[in-house]
Amino acid sequence: MKHLLSTHDLALHDALRLLDTAEEMAAVGEREIKKLPALRGRTVVNLFYEDSTRTRISFEAAAKRLSADVINFAAKGSSVSKGESLKDTAQTLEAMSADAVVIRHPASGAPARLAASGWIDAAVLNAGDGTHEHPTQALLDAFTLRRHWAKVAGTGSPGSDLTGMRVLIVGDILHSRVARSNVWLLKTLGAEVTLVGPPTLLPVGVDTWPCTVRYNLDEALADRPDAVMMLRLQAERMNAAFFPSTREYSRRWGFDDARLAALDTLGLGDTVIMHPGPMNRGLEISAAAADSVRSTVLAQVRNGVSVRMAALYLLLAGGTHDDPAAPAVRENPALSPTKEPAV
Amino acid sequence: MTGAEPTPGHGYLIRGASPLGGPRQDLLIRDGLIARVGPGAAPDSGTQVIDADGLIALPGMVDLHTHLREPGREDAETVETGSRAAALGGFTAVHAMANSSPVADTAGVVEQVYSLGERAGWVEVRPVGAVTVGLAGERMAELGAMAESRARVRVFSDDGICVSDPVLMRRALEYVKAFDGVIAQHAQEPRLTEGAQMNEGEVSAVLGLTGWPAVAEESIIARDVLLAQHVNSRLHVCHVSTAGSVEILRWAKARGIRVTAEVTPHHLLLTDDLVRSYDPVYKVNPPLRTADDVQALREALADGTIDAVGTDHAPHPSEHKECEWAQAAMGMTGLETALSVVQHSMVETGLLDWEGFARVTSTRPAEIGRLAHQGRPLAEGEPANLILVDPAARWTVDPYRMATMGRNSPFAGLQLPGRVQATFYLGHPTVLDGALNAPLTPAAKETAWTG
C-alpha cells in the first residue's frame, strides 16, 4: 500500500491492519507524552483545495504526534483554471521533498490522478475528493463502530471486525464521499449496510452496491439497526430541486426527537447515532439526538487523529513501499524470526 | 477550382493489390483517375510500380467529423497537421467541424478553412458550417451563403453543442433542403447533462462523477427523427453512443425517415470502465459507455442502422489533459487510429468484411456529405482516391509518433491491427511506405486545370 486513495479497493487485511494500528495510536493519545518519533525527518504536506479546518487539523495533529514536519498548503479557491495547475503544484512539492501529500480537492479523482501521474513520488492520502471518497473518515467511523461493537459483545476491539453489525447511512448519498467510503469499508468489515434517503439523492447504479436501499427512515429504524449514520445536507442541494423543501426533508429523513424516542421504544439500547460533522442541527439531526448518550460525534473526532496517525505511519514509516499484504515478517510461527538483526 | 481536379504527371501501377479484399488486381493510376483495373497491366515509361502484394485496396476514407482547430486554436492542431494525420490514417477527405474561433458560421470562415485545406494538399478538407451564429443556439447562421460559397458547405452542425431549441432545429432542417444540406446534430439534452463528466451508471456511481445519462442523447434523437419526418428533411446524428439510440434509429429508418448516423471508433472499442483510472485521456463527449452499448453500436454499424464511422478527432494541448478529470477537456484524437480500431472491432470480429468497411468509412460518409468525387468504386474512370492497407500488420499506438499535434489518444499502448501503406489523393500519393510522401500542391493542380 503506497497510497490511501479509496476504501473501494482496500482489502480486509489492510483495513484491519489500519484499525489495529490505530488502536495502538489511540493508546499513545492517552499518555502524558503523546509524541512518537516514528516519522522524524519526514515531511507531510496538507494540500487543501477546499476549506476543511476539521480534517486539516486532524491530519496535522496526527502527523505532528508522529514527529513529522508538517507544511500546510492552502491551495483553496475555485480559481484552479486561473491559478497553478495540479501538476505544477505537485512538482513543486516534489522539489520540496515531500514524503506524503494529504490532499483535499473538490474534483473527484484528483488524489488518484496525483498518485498515478508520475508528477510526484510521495505517498498520497485522500482527505476527501469531490463526491468520490473520504477514506480516513470511513476508517474513523469503522474504528468507532468497531470499539462499540466489541464493547457490546464484551470482547476486545483489536483484530475484530463488524460481522453482523447493521448500519444505516441516511441522507444525501448521491453527493456524499463519506457514504461511498463507508459502504465499501463497512461491507469489507462484515457489516450489513442500508442506505436511506430520497430517491433523488441516491445515485443511478446504486443497485449494484453491496448494500440495501430504502426510502423510508422509520421502516429502516424498525429493522433494528445497531448504528445510524446521519449525513450532512449540503446547503447547495437545498435549492436544487432534489426535494421540495428542507422542512419536508427534515420530516422524512432527519433524525428528530421522535425518532430518538423510537429507538427507546424499540428497545434498541445499544444503537449509536453518528455524524461526520459539521452538523446542521435541526435539519438532518435534532439537537437532542446530537447531544444524547447515543451520539458518537465527539468520539469520531477523537478517533480521527488515531486513524490518521495509523495511515501516515503505515504509508510512511517503512523504507520500501511494499504491499503490506506481502508479509513483512514471516507469518509462519515456526519460522518466525527471533529478532531481525538491526544491521 | 474544386478538390476534384486530377493531378498530372507520371502514373502509378499498383501491383497485386486486393480491391476490397477480393482477388488480386493491378491498378493503373494516371491523371488523377483509375485508368485501368485488371491483372498484368504493363508499366510504361514514367510509371512508378508499387508492389502491393498482401495489401488490400480500399477507397480513401472520408471522415464526417474532424476537429482541425484552425482558425483559433493552432496550439492544438492546424489544418496542415490535422490533414497530414488524416492522410497517414488513410483518409482522402475530412469534414472540418465548425467550432473554431471564430466559429465557421459565415462564408468567410468556411472559405478560409477550405483554402487552408487546399494549400495543405494532403486531403480534401470540407468545412462544416455552424447551424447557429457563434454556436449560441439562438439565431440561424447564414447557411445559404456558406452553401453557395467556394467551400460548398453541405453539412451543418453546432457539434460540441446540441441544437436543443426544437423550433430552431425544425427551421434548420427545413431550410437546408434548399441546397440539399444536412443538419448533423450533436444529440445532448443540455439540462440533463449539466456538469456531466461521464456515462451515468454503475461506474459513475462509484467514482462520484456527475453522470451523462443515455436518455439525454436518446431523447434528442427521438425528437429530431420525428422533426425530420414531419418536415421531410435530412438529419444526420453525430457520434451515436448508446444502445437506446440505435433502437430509435432502427425504428426511424424502418419508417422511412431520412436519418443517417455515425459512430466513433472509440465508442466501438472502449467502455466507461476505463474512467476508473481518472485519466482524462478517456474523457470525451459523448462519454464512453458500457460494454452492452459497444456491442449494440457494432451490430448497428454492421447492419446499416448506423451508416458511417466518424472519428470526432479532437486534439487538445497537453495541459488540457494533464489535470484533474473535472477540469480536463473532452475529446480524443482518432484520425491515425480509426482504420486499425475499426478493423479490430468490426472486421476481425467478423461483423464486417472489407467491402462493408469501405461502405462505412468511405461510400456512405461521402454520400452523406455530398462529396461527388469521394467514396467511389475502385473502377476504371473513377477518381483515384484510394488507400493500400496491410491488414496483417500489428503496431503499438504511440501518440508521440503521430502527425497530429494532439497526444490525447486513448489507444496509447494498445496493439492494433492494420496499417495504411499508401494513400492516393486524386491520383497523388500523399502517403507511401506508411510515411508521408508529398502533398498535392495547388501548383500541380493549377497546371492540371489550365493544361
Add this chain to the structure above:
Amino acid sequence: MTVPAPHAGAAPRVVLAEADIDRALTRIAHEILEANKGSSDLVLLGIPRRGFPLAQRLARRIGAVDPSIDPRAITGQLDVTMYRDDLQRNPTRPPRATQLPPTGIDEKVVVLVDDVLYSGRTIRAALDALADLGRPRIVRLAVLVDRGHRELPIRADHVGKNLPTSSAERVRVHLEEIDTVAGRPVNEVVIEGGA
C-alpha cells in the same frame, strides 16, 4: 515448513534445549531478586514478541520465590517499533501493544526482557520508549542469549547464555507460547546458517 532453506549452510543446531532455557531463566530470576535485594518495586517489561513470554516466565519464578508477588501485576509489554532507528530500512511493521502494569513505571525498577541481545539497537529504542512512558528509578536488562556484535554501548545485566556467533549466522529462539514446530509447541534456541 520446518526445513530450513537449502542455501542456509549448516543444518540448524540446537544450542539451548528446553531444560537449558528453564535453568537459565531460573538463574536469571534469582539474579534479579539478588540485584534488587528483594522483589519490591520490580517491573518486568518484555519486548515483543518473545521478550514478553520470557518476562512472564521470569515473573512466575519470582512469584514462586516470593509468594507476596502476583506475577501478572509486575509484568508488562513494551513495544519499541515506532522508536526503532531502522524503520526506513525495512518494510513497514505494524506496532504491537504496549501494556504497563497497573502500578506504572515511575520510580520502579524496570527490567527489560528480550530474547536475543545483538546490535543493541532494539534496547536503545526500548530506552527511548520507556522515557516517553515515565521515569523508572533503575532500568536493567535481562536477555536469554547474548550473541555479541554490539553496535552501541549497551550491555545486559542478566544473561542466560553468552553465545559467540558469526554475523552470518541467525539465532532463533522458539518459545511454546508463540512457536510450533511440526504442529508441536517447542522451546529451544537454534543457530542457523553460517559456515
